[in-house]
Amino acid sequence: MxxxxxxxxxxxxxxxxxxxxxxxxxxxxxxxxxxxxxxxxxxxxxxxxxxxxxxxxxxxxxxxxxxxxxxxxxxxxxxxxxxxxxxxxxxxxxxxxxxxxxxxxxxxxxxxxxxxxxDRPGLLSTLPTVDGQGFDMLDLGANAESTAKHLHQYAVLGSFYAKNIRGLANPRIGLLNNGTEASKGDTLRKDTYALLDGDPSLHFVGNVEARDLMNGVADVVVTDGFTGNAVLKSIEGTAINLMGQLKTSITSGGLKAKIGAFFLKDSLYKLKDSLDYSSAGGAVLFxxxxxxxxxxxxxxxxxxxxxxxxxxxxxxxxxxxxxxxxxxxxxxxx
Structure with a gap:
């Protein structure tokens, strides 16, 4: 039990x-x-x-x-x-x-x-992607400042979680950065890149950008807690406002909008579900x-x-x- x-x-x-x-x-x-x-x-x-x-x-x-x-x-x-x-x-x-x-x-x-x-447990959550598969991201705010060693540990933690909880045999690890090139980023990102790239136990796919996260560019995304928390709240806010604007457009759009919404009802529910990450559970202090x-x-x-x-x-x-x-x-x- x-x-x-x-x-x-x-x-x-x-x-x-x-x-x-x-x-x-x-x-x-x-x-x-x-x-x-x-x-x-x-x-x-x-x-x-x-x-x-x-x-x-x-x-x-x-x-x-x-x-x-x-x-x-x-x-x-x-x-x-x-x-x-x-x-x-x-x-x-x-x-x-x-x-x-x-x-x-x-x-x-x-x-x-x-x-x-x-050294420092990270806050991990599974966030939505457009294909419904989702991605795990950490740290989402447990530690505002991190070293390259900490981010490397987050990659190991995230990989373990994705394998055991989400059933992914070889989860792709991405490092959140301001560009996909290996030379991009500050010292923390460059040092972390070297550690992840040199770890044969990880399936490291390189740097990933925030705009690509919901497209399923990686199964696990690693970053420091300050950045991760900001990205999390941006995704939350975008999803909430998108659905709110869509609802307002339908209710204030007159008869044509309401008829159109009736025929698109199933598709709209699928869109809502794809943006709803509550079914993935909570954030784990991993x-x-x-x-x-x-x-x-x-x-x-x-x-x-x-x-x-x-x-x-x-x-x-x-x-x-x-x-x-x-x-x-x-x-x-x-």
Whole structure:
């Protein structure tokens, strides 16, 4: 049985969206147990009866405006902290939260702990492509500054994830840069290029540009956290505004527009689905001793459900255990 700790109080729509997503997951997956951390009375309003769910009551939670490191130290009984502690103690195998991103990163690093030989775990998410296959990208904001060595580790982490979670036998690794030529970029990008190009264990396809990401130019895209977070939010904003403008054009375009939309309904739904990455799950803080996964703060029940499904796959494939073994091989070589 896979035991997953869930911060029921994190996120804009907590606890309702969190608990409803848990209900769906429990109904579909008979091999999971859920530990819900949060206010018991509020959780019970939305929770379906199940023998595979436990509520660990606490009224303390980490707010979106709390300073991450201080919150982890001072709010020992917060729902997120208790969930992380359960993972550390072996009472749960993974942690899910839609709460304060910085606090979750701090809980992952300081409570769950990073894998030996990994300097800085990266935040990884699967983003949409026009062909529906998607691509994994990291770092998406766990570390604002990185060295070439860190980016090389992100490539190894991303390759492991793509192989084990997405089933890609030989994932293509791309380095995000301001041009595709090997000579492009600043010192960080040039030094990283040399490391990736010289690693025979990686299928490195060279530099990739941001405009090509959604065309499936690579299966895994590596960058520093500052750049990755900016690109992520650009993609999110573009998708949201594109669908919003399309809806406005239809509703304000008169009878012809509405008739046209009726006949294009199936195609429009396919377009919406191709831009919706909630079905890929949450963002994984990859490089820790156990899966710690972040849902978007505005996640609905569907997004929570798919994140639990993602965690279930991570536990099924033992991707973290394999990662520990892989980096243990390299211990002492540097």
């Amino acid at each position: 896979k035991k997953i700790a869930v911060d029921a109080m994190g996120g804009d729509n907590a606890p309702q969206a969190i608990v409803e997503g848990v209900n769906q997951a429990l109904a579909d997956f008979s091999d999971i147990e859920i530990q819900l951390y949060g206010d018991e009375a509020k959780i019970k309003r939305y929770l379906s009866d199940s023998e595979r769910v436990t509520i660990i009551h606490t009224e303390e939670k980490i707010n979106s405006d709390d300073e991450p490191a201080k919150a982890i130290r001072r709010k020992k009984k917060a729902s997120m902290v208790l969930g992380a502690q359960a993972v550390k103690n072996g009472e749960a195998q993974a942690l899910l939260s839609a709460g304060n991103t910085g606090a979750l990163l701090a809980a992952g690093l300081f409570v769950v702990g990073r894998i030996k030989q990994i 490089g820790l001793k156990a899966p710690v996964v972040k849902c978007h703060g505005s996640s609905d029940a569907k997004a929570v459900y798919y994140t639990i499904k993602q965690i279930r796959t991570m536990l099924d494939t033992n991707v973290v255990g394999q990662l520990v073994d892989e980096f243990a091989k390299n211990e002492g070589k540097e």
